[in-house]
Amino acid sequence: MSEPIRLLAGKRIVLGVTGSIAVYKAADLASKLTQTGARVDVVMTESAQRFVTPLTFQAVTGRPVYTDLWQGGSAGLPTHIAHVGLGEGADVLFIAPCSANTLAKLAQGLADDLLSVTALAARCPLILAPAMDGSMYEHPATQANVQTLLQRGAAVIEPVWGRFASGLEGRGRLPEVPALIGHLRHLLGMRWGALAGRRIVVTAGGTREAIDPVRYVGNHSSGKQGYAIAQAALDAGAQVTLISSAHLLAPVGVRFIQVESAADVLEAVLASIPQADALIMAAAVADFRPQQAADRKIKKSDDEGLTLTLGRTADVLLRVAEVRAASGWPRVVVGFAAESHDLLANAQAKLSTKRLDLLVANDVSAPDAGFAVDTNRVVLLRPAQAPEALPLLSKQAVAERIVDEVARLIRAADDA
Ligand code: PMT
Numbered sequence: 001m002s003e004p005i006r007l008l009a010g011k012r013i014v015l016g017v018t019g020s021i022a023v024y025k026a027a028d029l030a031s032k033l034t035q036t037g038a039r040v041d042v043v044m045t046e047s048a049q050r051f052v053t054p055l056t057f058q059a060v061t062g063r064p065v066y067t068d069l070w071q072g073g074s075a076g077l078p079t080h081i082a083h084v085g086l087g088e089g090a091d092v093l094f095i096a097p098c099s100a101n102t103l104a105k106l107a108q109g110l111a112d113d114l115l116s117v118t119a120l121a122a123r124c125p126l127i128l129a130p131a132m133d134g135s136m137y138e139h140p141a142t143q144a145n146v147q148t149l150l151q152r153g154a155a156v157i158e159p160v161w162g163r164f165a166s167g168l169e170g171r172g173r174l175p176e177v178p179a180l181i182g183h184l185r186h187l188l189g190m191r192w193g194a195l196a197g198r199r200i201v202v203t204a205g206g207t208r209e210a211i212d213p214v215r216y217v218g219n220h221s222s223g224k225q226g227y228a229i230a231q232a233a234l235d236a237g238a239q240v241t242l243i244s245s246a247h248l249l250a251p252v253g254v255r256f257i258q259v260e261s262a263a264d265v266l267e268a269v270l271a272s273i274p275q276a277d278a279l280i281m282a283a284a285v286a287d288f289r290p291q292q293a294a295d296r297k298i299k300k301s302d303d304e305g306l307t308l309t310l311g312r313t314a315d316v317l318l319r320v321a322e323v324r325a326a327s328g329w330p331r332v333v334v335g336f337a338a339e340s341h342d343l344l345a346n347a348q349a350k351l352s353t354k355r356l357d358l359l360v361a362n363d364v365s366a367p368d369a370g371f372a373v374d375t376n377r378v379v380l381l382r383p384a385q386a387p388e389a390l391p392l393l394s395k396q397a398v399a400e401r402i403v404d405e406v407a408r409l410i411r412a413a414d415d416a
Contacts, residue, residue, distance in 0.1 A: 002035045006400055007185055007192070007235040009037030014086055014122070016095035016115045017057070018102040019047020021165045022131040022174035026096055027052055029177050031060035036181070041066065041086060043115045045102065069114045086114075087122030094184060095119075096157075097131030097174045100142050106154075107145035127187055129157040129180060134170015157183045182252025185235055189253075193237020194407045198277040200238040201330065202230045203269065203316075205246030207262045209289035211308065212298045219284045220371035223248050226282035228399035230254050233280075236403050241276075243268040244283065262286045262313035269316055273323060277413075278332040278406045281317055282360075284371075289313050317354040324355075332409040334358045334402065340365045344379065344387060351381050357409050358382055360402060368392060380405065 013033055017026045026048075033040045042057040043066045054065035066086065087093065095102065095115070102115065106128075111117045119126065128149065136142060137159060146156055157180065162173035175183070190196055204226020208216040223246025230242040231251040242254040243265060250256045257268045262285045273279055288310035298306065317335050324330060335356045337347040340363075347361035359381040364370030369377040369392070376398045380388040390401060 002032060003394055003396055004035075004037035005185070005235070005396075007189060008033065011038045011091040012089055013038045013040050014090040014093045014118060015040055015042045016045075016093060016098070016102070016118070017042060017048045018045045018095065018097060018099040018115065019050060020097040020099050020131045020174070021051065022097040023048050023051040025174050025177055025180075027056050027060060029096060029180055030057050032177055032181060034061050039063070041090075043067075043086065043118055045099075045113055045115050047099065047101075066114055069117060087118040087120075087124075090122055090124045092125045092127060092184070092188060093119060093122045094127045094129070096127075096129035096180055098128045100130075100132045100136045100139075100145075103128065103130060103142060103145045103149070107148040125188065125191060126154040127157065127184060128154055129174055129183075130159050130172070131174035132159075132172045133164050133166060134161075134168065134172040137170070137172040155183075155187045178249070179252060185231070186251075186253035189235045189237040191237070193235060195233060195277075195403070195410070196237030198238045198407075198410060199241070199275060200233045200406070201241045201243065201269065201272045201276045201279045202226055202233065203265060203279075203281050203283035203285070204230065204242060204244040206284045207245055207265060207286045208260050209262065209286050209313070210293040211290050212294035212296065214297050217286065217288070217290060217308075217310070219286070221284035222246060222372040224372065224374065225376060225395045225398065226280075227251065228395040229280055229282055229402055232396070232399035232403040233406075235400075236407060238277075241272045243272065262289065262316070266314050266316050266319060269320065270323065273320065273330045274327065276330040277410050278334065279320060279330040280334040280402065280406065281320075282336050284338060285316055286313050287315075315354075317356070321355040331413045332357050332406055334360065334406060337361045338364045338370060344381075347379065347381055351383065356383075358402075358405055360398075361387075 030040050040061045057065045105116045111120050159172045160175050161171045163169050205223030206219040206221035208218045210216050223244050227248050230240050233240045234253050240254045243257045245259050259265050265285050291309045291311040333356050335354050337350045339346045343363050351359040361379040362370045368375050376395050377392045
């Protein structure tokens with residue numbers, strides 16, 4: 001079971017399902033959307049029902065499935081207004097998979113089945129995920145319909161390249177469910193989010209400092225906390241730059257900068273902070289690196305060890321403080337502190353030396369917090385205020401708290 005997603009929890013999603021072999025993915029999509037806490041009402045076209053029965057969707061959403069223009073009463077609505085009620089009460093109408101036929105109907109404004117009638121009656125955001133044979137998607141008629149719908153304000157999730165049931169290959173496959181939900185979050189975040197139009201830079205994961213071409217000095221950071229922050233900022237509508245050495249699935253909508261070493265992080269951060277509303281440094285950046293990285297693999301001998309001399313890396317946050325003092329960017333700076341002892345004293349010192357607006361202190365000695373696990377227990381420190389200890393939370397929930405705090409700090413900077 002996935003964790004509820006704040007952006008979608010309590011929202012009313014009408015999921016339109018049309019005739020395509022990709023209907024099987026729509027069943028999983030309906031299930032995952034329901035697990036986010038959304039109320040999912042499925043409307044199926046007649047062709048969709050030839051691939052999967054309504055019972056499947058009813059089972060995964062726990063709600064009646066709509067198939068017939070003349071059906072009514074099951075949502076407590078009088079028969080003749082059932083379709084209008086579905087569209088009008090929705091927060092979003094998401095059609096996935098959307099066939100060439102339904103795209104054409106929507107572009108023309110036809111209303112001959114429950115889904116097309118619902119789409120005409122709806123005034124909420126319309127999101128379409130076309131899925132069809134590659135040649136059908138590329139056909140000028142389909143492309144013209146897509147353009148018409150885009151100009152009218154619909155959002156279109158581009159199909160991906162792949163192999164079809166026909167055995168042919170092309171661009172027409174429905175993206176996988178996590179990508180579909182990622183697109184939905186990105187599009188809705190931009191419409192509803194408190195950080196819409198803001199620019200946020202997030203760093204995540206550890207760094208690798210080369211010893212030789214095959215070995216490095218690194219740390220245990222997985223990137224989970226930083227990626228969760230990037231996703232929470234996207235949910236809040238921000239334009240997000242994610243700088244990371246981790247290889248997790250990047251949230252849909254981020255501008256991703258792959259890095260390796262502390263020097264790479266410094267370079268990417270300095271290039272990204274002009275005009276940024278906030279920088280959130282969740283990355284575990286190395287403090288030390290081998291003074292000399294060997295060009296060729298160091299050969300071992302049986303009787304001798306290897307002595308490495310480590311030098312200091314640049315402190316990214318200290319450099320950011322200098323840039324900020326001179327330019328005013330970024331407007332808000334958040335740092336982390338990973339501590340194995342004396343958490344509050346060490347964190348308090350970092351808050352002031354690094355001139356931060358907010359410091360998130362982690363006790364990384366606890367088994368359920370810090371590196372690699374899915375939960376975290378943090379203390380929030382702000383200048384001249386008492387520390388605020390949060391309970392054990394998922395990294396997603398910690399990320400949402402940090403993003404709320406960043407939104408508040410940006411508003412305060414606006415008002416200053
Ligand atoms: O990635 P996960 O597995 O999910 O784990 C999450 C986490 C434990 C890595 C994360 O929550 C965390 O605590 N990140 C900060 C780790 C860290 O480097 O802490 P620090 O106390 O060494 O550094 C203090 C601050 O200075 C950090 O914001 C760090 O990004 C920054 N820093 C550190 C070194 C350096 N050369 N330049 C910096 O700017």
